[in-house]
Amino acid sequence: MLAKRIVAALDIKNGRVVKGVNFENIRDAGDPVELAKRYEDEGVDEIVFLDISATNENREILIGLAKKIAGEINIPFTVGGGLSSTDLMTEMIRQGADKVFVNTAAVEDPQIIKKASKKIGASNLVIAIDAKRKEDDWKIYTHGGNKKRGLNAVEWAKKVERLGAGEILLTSMDRDGTKDGFDIPLLKKVSSAVDIPVIASGGAGSAEDFYEVFNETEVSAALAASIFHYKECSISDLKSDLDKRGINVRN
Amino acid sequence: MTTIVDLGLGNISNVKRPIEGKVTNDPYEIEKAEKIIIPGVGNFSEIKDDLSKLKGVISDFIEEDKPFLGICLGMQVLFGYNEEGGDKGLDILEGEVKRLKNNLSPHIGWNTVRFTSEDPLFKGIGDGSFFYFAHSYYVETKMPVEGETRLRSSCETFQIPAVIKSSNIYGTQFHPEKSGSDGLKLLKNFELLEV
Numbered sequence: 102m103l104a105k106r107i108v109a110a111l112d113i114k115n116g117r118v119v120k121g122v123n124f125e126n127i128r129d130a131g132d133p134v135e136l137a138k139r140y141e142d143e144g145v146d147e148i149v150f151l152d153i154s155a156t157n158e159n160r161e162i163l164i165g166l167a168k169k170i171a172g173e174i175n176i177p178f179t180v181g182g183g184l185s186s187t188d189l190m191t192e193m194i195r196q197g198a199d200k201v202f203v204n205t206a207a208v209e210d211p212q213i214i215k216k217a218s219k220k221i222g223a224s225n226l227v228i229a230i231d232a233k234r235k236e237d238d239w240k241i242y243t244h245g246g247n248k249k250r251g252l253n254a255v256e257w258a259k260k261v262e263r264l265g266a267g268e269i270l271l272t273s274m275d276r277d278g279t280k281d282g283f284d285i286p287l288l289k290k291v292s293s294a295v296d297i298p299v300i301a302s303g304g305a306g307s308a309e310d311f312y313e314v315f316n317e318t319e320v321s322a323a324l325a326a327s328i329f330h331y332k333e334c335s336i337s338d339l340k341s342d343l344d345k346r347g348i349n350v351r352n
Numbered sequence: 353m354t355t356i357v358d359l360g361l362g363n364i365s366n367v368k369r370p371i372e373g374k375v376t377n378d379p380y381e382i383e384k385a386e387k388i389i390i391p392g393v394g395n396f397s398e399i400k401d402d403l404s405k406l407k408g409v410i411s412d413f414i415e416e417d418k419p420f421l422g423i424c425l426g427m428q429v430l431f432g433y434n435e436e437g438g439d440k441g442l443d444i445l446e447g448e449v450k451r452l453k454n455n456l457s458p459h460i461g462w463n464t465v466r467f468t469s470e471d472p473l474f475k476g477i478g479d480g481s482f483f484y485f486a487h488s489y490y491v492e493t494k495m496p497v498e499g500e501t502r503l504r505s506s507c508e509t510f511q512i513p514a515v516i517k518s519s520n521i522y523g524t525q526f527h528p529e530k531s532g533s534d535g536l537k538l539l540k541n542f543e544l545l546e547v
Contacts, residue, residue, distance in 0.1 A: 102502060104462045104482060141532070146462055171365045177484055177530045194393060197365050199486065199530060222395045222425075224458040224486040267458045267488070296455045321461060351462040351482040 104351040105315050105343070106146040106322035107336060108300060109329050111136060113182070114154045116162045120330060127153075130330055133166060134173050140329065141174050143336040146351055148174070149202070149270070149324060152182030153245065160189065164196050171197020179227055179270075187217045194221050202227035202270055205243040208250055208257075211264055218265030227300075228266040230254055232287060233274040239287050246274055254287065255294050262295045269295065270324070273303035280306025283314040283323065292319035300324055308334060308342045315348045354543055355385035357406065359392065359399045359426070366529035367391045367423070370536045371543045377402065379409045386547050388413060389539075391529065392425025396437035396449070396489075403429055407442060414444055419545045420521045424487055427516065427523025436489050445518055447493025452512075455505040458488040465499045465514045465526065473498070473515070473522060473541050481534045483514070483526035490525065491516065501525070520545075 111118045111133055118130045130136075137148050150170070152163045160183065167180050181202030184190050190201045201221070207214050207228050218226050231246050232239040232254040239254040258269055271291055273284030283304045292299040298321035301314050305325035314323050328334045340350045354373040358364055364375050367389055376382065388410070392399075414420055422430055429441045434449040441449065452459060462482040467474050485501070490512040499515030516523045522542065528535035 102464055102504060103459070104464075106461050168365065172369060175366065175370075175530060175532050175536060177486070177527075199393075199527075219395060220398060222393065223488050224460055225393065267486075268460060297458065298460050 102349050104349050107340060108147045108149055108322050108324040109140045109145045110149045110151060110324050110326040113150050113152045115159060116166055120327060134169055137170055137174050140336060141176050144340055145336050147176060148178040150178060150180045164192060167193055167198045168196040181229060187213060187220050190217050191220055194225060200225045200227050202229045204229040204231060208243045214261055214264035214266055223265050223267040226266055227268045227270050228261040229270040230257060231272045231274055242274060255290055258291045258295050262297050266297060268298045268300060270300045270302060276304030279304055282306060282310040285317055288314060288318040288320055308339050311339060312343060312346055312348065354387040354389055355382060357382060357388060357390045359402050364391060370539045379406060382406065382409045387419040389421045390426030391423045394425060396425065396434050400437050400439060410442060411444060414521055417520050418547060421542050422523040424525060424527055427525060428489060428491060430523060431491055446495060447491050449489050450492050451489055456503045456510055459503055460486050463501045465501050467499050469498045471498050471517065472545060473538060475541050476537050477534050483531040483535060485526045487525060
């Protein structure tokens with residue numbers, strides 16, 4: 102039976118892992134390859150690398166990093182951040198990334214989803230959606246959360262599925278970094294509206310939060326960053342806790 | 353030595369690292385190979401042209417009964433009609449490549465594999481171990497399978513071949529190179545198969 106996935110997220114700047122609080126006070130949190138190896142040993146199912154520097158020179162660093170990581174770890178990893186063309190996505194896969202994720206480029210030109218899906222295969226293409234609550238709805242944002250768009254999250258999710266996305270990485274901007282738990286209403290709504298897997302992101306603060314998101318929504322995976330980086334919650338303990346409570350995880 | 357065939361789009365380094373392999377797409381090198389692995393990432397229609405150039409040497413290699421391992425797309429290319437490319441694959445094995453139904457596609461993540469035989473490929477790997485899958489197409493075949501996996505939606509369970517074997521030809525729908533230590537064991541086991 103397909104297991105629910107636990108995903109570790111690493112923010113990358115100039116080839117290093119960084120972590121900020123509310124997008125500020127960004128500081129060095131280590132070497133991406135070392136951290137990725139640690140997470141693999143602890144039993145993480147997948148790793149997501151998000152490049153937050155997003156400039157052209159840094160694309161080269163990121164491509165080099167993908168190559169290095171592919172040579173060191175034996176679990177799937179996804180790379181994204183500023184991938185603006187299908188050529189860049191293809192190059193990232195060629196260098197060893199298993200999947201790429203795209204937000205801004207897909208919103209600006211939805212046809213890129215179709216092209217990329219054909220080129221690299223739907224199962225290697227993840228569309229990232231950053232969503233923020235507005236009254237009874239969720240609006241999507243691009244450019245690292247800086248630009249508000251007119252689209253609502255559920256409609257956009259359905260559209261990216263139609264165009265050939267293989268997965269959706271859904272981040273609640275309201276919960277991101279808060280450790281108040283995943284945004285259950287948002288995740289429930291989007292995961293039941295599409296057939297493709299949804300990765301829940303934003304708000305993970307405890308094992309209870311993971312249990313809640315798997316128990317109450319149809320998401321396939323749940324992602325966290327800081328609680329893993331700072332060893333507040335080890336991945337192996339988290340997985341055995343979920344296993345005991347009847348959630349199917351890979352142990 | 354194992355020769356890893358590079359079909360253009362793929363994460364060759366993952367496959368190359370655990371075994372002593374050589375990466376190439378040169379037909380002469382492939383001809384001389386003792387064992388072949390074809391990893392596969394991407395879309396059938398994108399690799400179709402590269403594949404057709406190698407069709408002759410790959411078919412000859414398989415006819416000589418030397419060990420062959422196709423991974424994901426690298427397994428799917430061995431079959432006949434392929435729905436993804438709207439064309440035939442190498443047509444060495446009997447079966448078709450079909451799209452998974454919408455509510456089951458894509459099949460992404462770690463799924464358990466039930467082994468239906470005690471093949472040397474599975475040595476040291478427990479039945480029901482987790483392997484990493486990432487695909488939207490699957491093989492439909494009447495040939496016996498060595499490993500199977502189940503996909504579930506809210507209203508049905510659908511079984512697909514996870515490992516196929518025909519004399520010395522192996523194919524895995526999952527990615528052993530991405531499946532942690534059990535995946536590495538499987539690649540090692542392939543490397544240790546007697547020629």
